[in-house]
Amino acid sequence: MNTKTTELQSEIKAHWEKQILPFWSNLKDTTHGGFYGWVGNDLQVNPQAPKGGIATARQLWSFAAAYRVTGNERWRDHAEHAYRFLADHVMDTEYGGMYWMVDYTGEALDTSKHVYTQSFGVYSLSEYYRATGDASALELAKRLFALIEDKGLDAELPAYKEQFDRTWKEQPNEMLSENGVIADYTMNTHIHVLEAYTTLYRVWPDQQVKAALERLLGILYERVYDQDTKFLGVFFNKQWESIIDLRSFGHDIEASWLIDEALKVLGMEQHPEYAAMVTDIAYNISNVAVNADGSLLNEQEGEHFDEKRIWWVQAEAMVGFYNAYQRTGDPLFLERVERLWTYTKENIIDQRAGGEWYWSVDGNGTPDQSEIAGPWKCPYHNSRFCIELIERMGSE
Secondary structure (H helix, E strand, C coil), X not given: CCHHHHHHHHHHHHHHHHHHHHHHHCCECCXXXXXXXXXXXXXXXXXXXXXXXXXXXXXXXXHHHHHHHHCCHHHHHHHHHHHHHHHHHHECCCCCCECCEECCCCCEEECCEEHHHHXXXXXXXXXXXXXXXXXXXXXXXXXXXXXXXXXXXXCCCCEECCEECCCCCEECCCCCCCCCCCCCEEHHHHHHHHHHHHHHHHHCCCHHHHHHHHHHHHHHHHHHECCCCCCECCEECCCCCECCCEEEHHHHHXXXXXXXXXXXXXXXXXXXXXXXXXHHHHHHHHHHCECCCCCECCEEECCEEECCEXXXXXHHHHHHHHHHHHHHCCHHHHHHHHHHHHHHHHHHECCCCCCCECCEECCCCCECCCCCECCCCCCHHHHHHHHHHHHHHHCC
16 A cells, blocks of 8 residues: 555544444444434434334444454444344344334334345345354345345346335335336346345355346346446336436446446456446546546436535445556546545534534535434445445555
8 A cells, every 4th residue: 555545544444433433333222222213413313213124234234344344342242233123123024024114112114125125134134144153144134135036036027126015015116216206127226136145145155146146247237237328227117218317426336346346256357348337337437427626426317417415425436436446557546536535524524523424515515404314324335435445455
């Protein structure tokens, strides 16, 4: 590592250990299990807020990964705490799978099943097993994998379906559709199933998982990725036709490095089309979506750019650009990471005592008033950014 990279790694590690992890640690619910489901923009905790299935899985992943990287028993305790809540309350013991939402005591609140939620179950349980060796977590991950493949996969197309009721009857995909459309298939679900299976394959290199990963890579390359524009489509109908002119810059750069992780575990890093897709996406986002201040825009619908600087978009961009730097050696990508980190420190990180990261800021750096913790605001994106860069920079 050069001096600048060493300083960057040191800063990121200190921020993760001194601000991100303590913030989420303080939300541990020792009465009802899991972690409190809401912190308002005023930093006030609502101890009776519902607890999301996705958020619970992401909390489990974040603390399990923290334990794996640091060896700190405190984070193992937090990971085990999240695991118990997920296994005992978020899992549906009758019909299988994870609920969308439970109340603060752990009683089922919204029993809908979404493939996206199940994928985060696989992802977090696999990471928990990777960190602790707890075989019961791996068995639960295997069960969720089998459930996704059984209920969620349309093998003929192929495609992964989206939303179901508690008994696994398919429903309109209201939970993962936005921008005024209801999508039959989404890029978002497919990249996160890929992410989950990649981590599962690391700890359980079974042929079924390998075949599923290879199928997902094919779907992403043939159906989701536009080989002409170098963007990923976002929302699709049942014929795999894009139903909206939308480009999600954060998802694209996130997909770039998640695809590369799948290639690595499969030993396919040099696959010509897939490797080109990884770097082409990164170059495209670097060229199109980076602001003069170094931040990354959110999305573009038609000719309209959404100029909000969203917390998770900045986090995923730093990982994606650093991955592209490792892939290509192009110093442009390292510069992108450095400027993004500077922007994030100055604008996204909440400097108030007890704060974490704002949801977003506008073009002037003014934070919005969204929650600091909630069903979609959790430690996964920014913890993972820190872990990825700490590990990647430390291996060089």
